[in-house]
Amino acid sequence: MKIATFNINGVKARLPALLDWLAEAAPDAVVLQEIKSTDEAFPRTEIEDAGYSVATHGQKGFNGVAILSRLPPEDVTRGLPGDDSDEQARWIEATVGGNLRLCGLYLPNGNPAPGPKYDYKLAWMDRLRARVADLLAAEEAAAILGDFNVIPEAVDCHDPAVWAADALFLPETRAAFRRITNLGLTDALRSVNAEPGVYTFWDYQAGAWRQNHGIRIDHVLLTPQAADRLLACGVDAEIRDRERPSDHVPVWAEITA
DNA sequence: ATGCCTTGCGGAGCAAGA
Helix, strand or coil, X not given: CEEEEEECCCCXXXXXXXXXXXXXXXXXXXXXXXXXXXXXXXXXHHHHHCCCEEEEECCCCCCCEEEEECCCCEEEEECCCCCCCCCCCCEEEEEEXXXXXXXXXXXXXXXXXXXXXXXXXXXXXHHHXXXXXXXXXXXXXXXXXXXXXXXXXXHHECCHHHHCCCCXXXXXXXXXXXXXXXXXXXXXXXXXXXXXXXXXEECCCCCCCCCCCEECXXXXXXXXXXXXXXXXXXXXHHHHHCCCCCCECCEEEEECC
C-alpha cells in the first residue's frame, strides 16, 4: 500500500497538476493540505472519476485538509481533539486498507514568532502530542503525515542561518517536535535515507527552486506497528519543475498491506 | 527590504503563506 502527503496549495487552482500526479504516482491513499476550499466547493467528482473516494475537512479561503483513498476511507474523524473553540481545518483521520490509521495534518506556520500565531502553533503541537500518545497506547499501525511546518534538523534546510529566527526552525519549535517523535514515532524518510539536502518545499520567491534553496517540512511519521511494515519512502521532487506547481511536493511511503 | 511569488476573495488590493 502506497500512502502519500501533498500540500496542494489550492486544490481548485492545482486540479490538473493533482490529477497528473495521481495518475503517475498511483498512491492508494493521499492526505492533502491547504485545499483552500469548503467541502461543497471541493472538486470531488473529478477526483472520484480518477478512482478515489474523498473525505474533506475544508474551510473558506484558507487551510483545509482531505483524504483520498482507493478503498473508501473508514471511521473518518475531523478536527484535532483538545480545543473545541479551534475553528481552523487542520486535521483529518481515517482508516484505509482496513488496517492503517491515517492522520493527515496541516500544522500552523507560527510566524511571526514570538506572537499569538506562534503561541497557537505551540498549543496545537501540544494537542498533537496528546493525540499521538493515545495512538501509541493503542499499539496499532498509524501514520501521522502532512505539512508539519517544522524543519527538524539543520540538514533539513539549505542554510540554517536563514531560518534561525523563523517559527519553522526555532529551538522551541524543534523541541516541541522532538517531544512528539520521542514518544516513539519513526520519521519514515530518515529511516531509509540519511543524506542531507532532501527537501519538500521551495519558496516561489527569489529563485529558491532553481538554486535548490529548500526545506524539509512535510513528514511521514509512523507508529512502531506501521514502521514494521515500511518498505520504502521518497519525495517526488521532480514535479516542482512543472507549470504552476505547488510550492510543496509529495512525500510517499510504501507500507506492506 | 514588512521585498522577491502565489492563491483566495471579490471585483481593488489585502491576508496569509514559509
